[in-house]
Amino acid sequence: MRNLVGYLIRRVGWMLLTLWIVYTVSFVLMRSVPGNPFSSERTVPAAIERQLRARYNLDAPVHRQYFDIGWGIVSRGDLGWSLRLEDYSVNQVLAEGFPVSASLAIFGLVFAIGLGIPAGIISAVRRGSFADLSMMTAAVLGIAVPNFVLASIVILLFVFILPIFPAAGWGTLQQLVLPAFCLGAPVAAYIARLTRAGMLEVLTREHVRTAMAKGLSPQAVVLKHVLPGAMLPVVSYLGPATAGVLTGSLVLEKIFAIPGMGSHFINAALQRDYFLAMGMVLTYTVLLFVMNSIVDISYAVIDPRVKLQ
Amino acid sequence: MSQARPTHDPAAAAAAEEQRRETLARLLEESKQIRGNSLWSDAWRRLRRRRAAMASLIGLIVLVILALLTPLLPLQSPIDKDLKNRRLLPPEWGAMTMGSREGLGFAEGSLVAELRRFDAEIDELRRQRGELSDPAERSAMDEKIRQRTRVEHPFNQLWNKLGPVSHLMCRLRVSLFGDYAIPSIFGTDKLGRDLLARVFWGARVSLLVGVVATLVSLVIGVSYGATAGYVGGLVDAVMMRIVDILYSIPFIFVVIFLITFLGEDNVKVWLQDRGIEQITIFYFVIGAIYWLTMSRVVRGQVLSLRNEQFIEAARTVGASTWRIVFRHLVPNVLGVVIVYLTLTIPAVMLFEAFLSFLGLGVAPPDVSWGQLLNDGVEALSSVRLYWWVVVFPGAALAATLFALNFLGDGVRDALDPKMKNRD
Numbered sequence: 258m259r260n261l262v263g264y265l266i267r268r269v270g271w272m273l274l275t276l277w278i279v280y281t282v283s284f285v286l287m288r289s290v291p292g293n294p295f296s297s298e299r300t301v302p303a304a305i306e307r308q309l310r311a312r313y314n315l316d317a318p319v320h321r322q323y324f325d326i327g328w329g330i331v332s333r334g335d336l337g338w339s340l341r342l343e344d345y346s347v348n349q350v351l352a353e354g355f356p357v358s359a360s361l362a363i364f365g366l367v368f369a370i371g372l373g374i375p376a377g378i379i380s381a382v383r384r385g386s387f388a389d390l391s392m393m394t395a396a397v398l399g400i401a402v403p404n405f406v407l408a409s410i411v412i413l414l415f416v417f418i419l420p421i422f423p424a425a426g427w428g429t430l431q432q433l434v435l436p437a438f439c440l441g442a443p444v445a446a447y448i449a450r451l452t453r454a455g456m457l458e459v460l461t462r463e464h465v466r467t468a469m470a471k472g473l474s475p476q477a478v479v480l481k482h483v484l485p486g487a488m489l490p491v492v493s494y495l496g497p498a499t500a501g502v503l504t505g506s507l508v509l510e511k512i513f514a515i516p517g518m519g520s521h522f523i524n525a526a527l528q529r530d531y532f533l534a535m536g537m538v539l540t541y542t543v544l545l546f547v548m549n550s551i552v553d554i555s556y557a558v559i560d561p562r563v564k565l566q
Numbered sequence: 567m568s569q570a571r572p573t574h575d576p577a578a579a580a581a582a583e584e585q586r587r588e589t590l591a592r593l594l595e596e597s598k599q600i601r602g603n604s605l606w607s608d609a610w611r612r613l614r615r616r617r618a619a620m621a622s623l624i625g626l627i628v629l630v631i632l633a634l635l636t637p638l639l640p641l642q643s644p645i646d647k648d649l650k651n652r653r654l655l656p657p658e659w660g661a662m663t664m665g666s667r668e669g670l671g672f673a674e675g676s677l678v679a680e681l682r683r684f685d686a687e688i689d690e691l692r693r694q695r696g697e698l699s700d701p702a703e704r705s706a707m708d709e710k711i712r713q714r715t716r717v718e719h720p721f722n723q724l725w726n727k728l729g730p731v732s733h734l735m736c737r738l739r740v741s742l743f744g745d746y747a748i749p750s751i752f753g754t755d756k757l758g759r760d761l762l763a764r765v766f767w768g769a770r771v772s773l774l775v776g777v778v779a780t781l782v783s784l785v786i787g788v789s790y791g792a793t794a795g796y797v798g799g800l801v802d803a804v805m806m807r808i809v810d811i812l813y814s815i816p817f818i819f820v821v822i823f824l825i826t827f828l829g830e831d832n833v834k835v836w837l838q839d840r841g842i843e844q845i846t847i848f849y850f851v852i853g854a855i856y857w858l859t860m861s862r863v864v865r866g867q868v869l870s871l872r873n874e875q876f877i878e879a880a881r882t883v884g885a886s887t888w889r890i891v892f893r894h895l896v897p898n899v900l901g902v903v904i905v906y907l908t909l910t911i912p913a914v915m916l917f918e919a920f921l922s923f924l925g926l927g928v929a930p931p932d933v934s935w936g937q938l939l940n941d942g943v944e945a946l947s948s949v950r951l952y953w954w955v956v957v958f959p960g961a962a963l964a965a966t967l968f969a970l971n972f973l974g975d976g977v978r979d980a981l982d983p984k985m986k987n988r989d
Contacts, residue, residue, distance in 0.1 A: 271810075286827050401912070401968035401970075402964045405939060409942060409956040537819065538823050542819075546814060
């Protein structure tokens, strides 16, 4: 337990350091762009521009701005105002987009685990069979086909040729199926391969032979003695998997017109909405850090040999 | 033992010497007969036995050759739009004539004729230049000729920014195939451009990004990792801590953020003034984020190698740190590096496609596969079923990534010493 607290404190420390670096880099980039956010649009009268600059604190010296914006984030969690979305603060955009993206990501991950692990188990147990071969080929395909290609194929098949699902939008369960599938498919492919490799390794171990020898049913052996050991690589993959799902949701939210964080982030990047983009990058950093920490902790819980450090 | 005993007979000594030399020569001869099984020949043998990996390798080689020779192939123009007659045509077999579109205004509606006309015009200008005597007028004429060949050349309307080599290849293609062009067997896109030609030209950009960005990551990763591993101590600790921090930054998001700034008009002008193309930065940015794992892998290997005897020997002889790292350590970690390399290329290509798909990568009129897919998906959401705009670029990208992944797996298994006696 003491171990865990120490670990968490260290992780938070690292996270703050990382966030500070990301913030500094973003700030330097923002300030090094010539002109200011208001100079690129149609010209406003000088007096109004002065007012705008004062409102957004752009007339202060650079180090002052760096400190002020940073302090705003630390003390109030205030990430500033969006420069392109009318009357939206970055926090509001995040508050609206986060639940959408989070549910999409969770569905994607659940789908990936639900499909990947059974596929891996079956192909490991029936090694060399037709099922094994076809599933592993599918897995390589799942890794090789980018999810936006998959998305377009799936739209072609299940929206246009066989109209089962709606093409885009958000809100109903039906609208969730296709994006979650596309999001989860590459992750499912990796998980299936990892599960299969892990299973094959554990299957040759002595304790499995003992379990077999004392007459346990094959199901019991696989589920109780092989699977837990084989899950370790899968668990450690869940950290990168989260990153993959978050990245994938950038494109999928665009294709399926889902109003999540990802589509806002892309729009922010395309329209040079610096504050929104910076707020998003900081949020994604926190998200990944939290997910990675959870994965590390659960890894240590599953495998007592692993020490948190 | 005969040498140990001092002998006074010069003839006997000479004979002994001769015999010794013969023995040595025979040994040398014998050792030449024996062919050692190096790591590489071993790995190559194992790789050759894997059908899937070999098929992928051959497929990729063919792809690279085709991409290199694209200007030479009788493809249609990748950028010439025909909004009136050829928008979103399904795949078809009707033969095409280069330069036949009316809007181009080519002589006789043919590229060959137009090229002949243009060359004649330039020749005429050259002849006029030859008659001029005033050097100022001459250089003005030179300038005019240069301007005209650069701006008004018929190739400019059919291809985008041809380099000198590609230009020559296009010339050769015209003299080889004349006006013939492969029919639009992949259909046309929403601006009436031939999709087959675009897939081919897109392959050049996508492959180039993959290779260049991977090389950038290779150089950074190997130097960084090798230095950290060899120097060790505090330097190593600090360098690896930096890598740890960088690891926890979600780079894809940072890169998108970075591209936000590169797209800014002022920055674009600033870069253009310095002769830097946006796409170059793009390569470097991608390469610069994929070096982290490489540096970790290399460092681990170097750490385990640095206490080996051959390194100590090199140090005793007085080799510099620089020399030891790059002459003795790096070649020994090459196996791991190659394995990682074959897995980085598909990742980088995927990332490029991903960014181009989002409209943040390669910008038109350059084409890349990601961008083609973006166009394709846009066309998909309309009422009619334009399947070809998505299926062909998607298949090209997926097949390439598939082959690269397969090859990467094969190379990894082939170079893995644990696999040595398994097959």
